[in-house]
Amino acid sequence: MTTIALHRRRILFSRLMLTLTGIAAFVVVVPLLLIFYYLVTAGAQALNLDFFTQLPAPAGEAGGGMANALLGTFLLVFYAGLMGIPIAVGAGVYLAEAGNTKLGTFVRFIADVMNGTPSIVTGIFVWAWVVLMMGRFSLLAGSVALAVMLLPMVTRTTEEMVRLVPRELKEGGMALGFTRWRTTLGVVLPAARSGILTGILVALARIAGETAPLLFTAFGNPFWEWRLNEPISALPLLIYQYAISPYDDWHRQAWAAALVLIGLVLAISLVARFLIRNPYR
Amino acid sequence: MTRPSPRKPPPEAHEIRPAVEAKDFSFWYGKNQALKRVSLQMPDRQVTALIGPSGCGKSTFLRSINRMNDLIPGIQHEGDITLDGDSVYRADQDVVALRKRVGMVFQKSNPFPKSIYENVAYGARVNRITSSRSELDELVERSLRQAALWDEVRDRLHSSALGLSGGQQQRLCIARALAVSPRVLLMDEPASALDPIATQKIEELVYELKEDYTIVIVTHNMQQAARVSDRTAFFFMGELIEVGRTEEIFTNPKVEQTEAYITGRFG
Numbered sequence: 001m002t003t004i005a006l007h008r009r010r011i012l013f014s015r016l017m018l019t020l021t022g023i024a025a026f027v028v029v030v031p032l033l034l035i036f037y038y039l040v041t042a043g044a045q046a047l048n049l050d051f052f053t054q055l056p057a058p059a060g061e062a063g064g065g066m067a068n069a070l071l072g073t074f075l076l077v078f079y080a081g082l083m084g085i086p087i088a089v090g091a092g093v094y095l096a097e098a099g100n101t102k103l104g105t106f107v108r109f110i111a112d113v114m115n116g117t118p119s120i121v122t123g124i125f126v127w128a129w130v131v132l133m134m135g136r137f138s139l140l141a142g143s144v145a146l147a148v149m150l151l152p153m154v155t156r157t158t159e160e161m162v163r164l165v166p167r168e169l170k171e172g173g174m175a176l177g178f179t180r181w182r183t184t185l186g187v188v189l190p191a192a193r194s195g196i197l198t199g200i201l202v203a204l205a206r207i208a209g210e211t212a213p214l215l216f217t218a219f220g221n222p223f224w225e226w227r228l229n230e231p232i233s234a235l236p237l238l239i240y241q242y243a244i245s246p247y248d249d250w251h252r253q254a255w256a257a258a259l260v261l262i263g264l265v266l267a268i269s270l271v272a273r274f275l276i277r278n279p280y281r
Numbered sequence: 282m283t284r285p286s287p288r289k290p291p292p293e294a295h296e297i298r299p300a301v302e303a304k305d306f307s308f309w310y311g312k313n314q315a316l317k318r319v320s321l322q323m324p325d326r327q328v329t330a331l332i333g334p335s336g337c338g339k340s341t342f343l344r345s346i347n348r349m350n351d352l353i354p355g356i357q358h359e360g361d362i363t364l365d366g367d368s369v370y371r372a373d374q375d376v377v378a379l380r381k382r383v384g385m386v387f388q389k390s391n392p393f394p395k396s397i398y399e400n401v402a403y404g405a406r407v408n409r410i411t412s413s414r415s416e417l418d419e420l421v422e423r424s425l426r427q428a429a430l431w432d433e434v435r436d437r438l439h440s441s442a443l444g445l446s447g448g449q450q451q452r453l454c455i456a457r458a459l460a461v462s463p464r465v466l467l468m469d470e471p472a473s474a475l476d477p478i479a480t481q482k483i484e485e486l487v488y489e490l491k492e493d494y495t496i497v498i499v500t501h502n503m504q505q506a507a508r509v510s511d512r513t514a515f516f517f518m519g520e521l522i523e524v525g526r527t528e529e530i531f532t533n534p535k536v537e538q539t540e541a542y543i544t545g546r547f548g
Contacts, residue, residue: 171349172454173389175405176461186403191394250428 092158142218157199448479
């Protein structure tokens with residue numbers, strides 16, 4: 001083979017690979033675009049004021065809304081964050097600052113396993129430990145399930161973000177006569193703040209859309225509810241329930257709910273992106 | 282090859298008592314010996330420059346004075362360093378309290394991701410140096426003035442410190458260190474990342490600060506050592522080769538290696 005032919009063959013091969021990877025990249029985006037197309041065409045018409053203000057209509061009746069499920073999702077995510085974020089951030093800081101121990105390696109490994117655990121398993125676990133103990137489905141049980149989902153995600157991102165803080169900055173604190181704790185709290189955490197916040201937001205967006213852990217913990221509720229010890233509705237639960245129902249009106253509302261849910265996740269992701277771009281306040 | 286033992290300069294009439302003194306100080310990173318029986322006196326309110334080629338142990342020595350190396354696993358030492366006669370390495374030494382007495386400025390400026398004001402005030406607040414808001418304001422202004430930065434930042438005290446230039450950031454780090462009223466100021470190549478004008482400002486600052494503080498400065502820049510220091514110590518391969526009054530070290534070094542280094546024949 002002549003040099004020129006070889007050269008030409010290499011260029012062709014390079015172009016072929018570029019095209020293939022380009023197609024792969026496009027295929028990744030296609031599902032999201034299709035999801036949006038479907039959601040908007042099927043769900044937008046069911047989006048009206050009633051959807052955000054009314055309770056679900058009784059089975060078979062038209063109209064109604066998902067106001068209680070919106071509140072439910074908000075409360076579930078709120079309490080899950082309240083329980084999970086302090087523990088996860090604390091654990092992440094520990095792993096980054098003092099995690100080169102046997103305990104650290106063990107916790108890191110467990111967190112990775114938890115990250116890969118199917119969410120339905122988390123649901124069963126919380127059902128066995130919280131629902132059975134309390135004797136009822138509840139907002140509390142649902143929040144615990146979501147908090148368990150959130151823990152490993154936020155722990156690991158916090159660890160990564162704290163590790164990214166330059167050693168010089170840490171030494172600057174130590175050199176001023178700060179204790180290790182004060183250096184971590186006053187110097188390291190502020191420097192890692194935007195990264196940690198982003199990790200928290202991504203995790204919150206993720207658990208806001210979880211359905212499986214809520215099936216036998218929060219359970220669902222057709223009425224207004226906000227008490228911790230009562231079953232509560234959530235958007236993903238209603239989507240599931242409405243989508244498998246035989247009523248066209250419920251199907252449309254399920255599409256609308258899905259649109260709202262993905263809009264929520266998108267909004268949180270955009271805030272997270274914004275935070276990344278402004279590393280210091 | 283035999284090496285002449287380190288010679289101490291003859292005691293002089295105005296010889297000042299040392300603020301910091303190393304006695305037969307050796308230091309290891311794991312099995313790697315970084316300092317070999319270094320004995321060095323750093324006189325009160327004078328500038329002592331540590332010079333020598335990369336890896337000679339001068340930074341290790343500097344960081345041994347405020348025990349910054351404690352953070353590194355696998356370290357070991359022998360001998361002692363004293364601060365006003367108080368052993369830095371005694372078993373019950375409070376390292377946190379020690380570092381309040383020994384301020385440090387790093388090679389790479391490392392302001393906290395906070396406002397200019399907070400950078401200076403934070404250390405004072407944590408260490409409970411001042412109680413009232415007005416006292417704190419005063420302390421911040423005084424420290425910034427001492428660091429020759431006040432006039433440049435007085436109008437933007439509450440904007441982010443990260444918006445300052447490299448030279449300004451470094452002077453802010455000096456102000457931050459001064460705000461906790463240290464006895465000694467350690468400087469690890471404080472101007473190596475700065476342009477000549479910013480460097481000159483830092484050097485002028487060092488010259489002024491020695492009125493009130495004992496300063497130990499590591500530098501790779503011979504001219505800088507000659508300009509700012511009263512005494513110069515030359516390190517090589519973990520040993521202190523020669524120490525003396527700066528003008529003597531630069532005009533009439535007693536050890537051949539010192540002369541070779543300062544004239545640029547190696548290192």
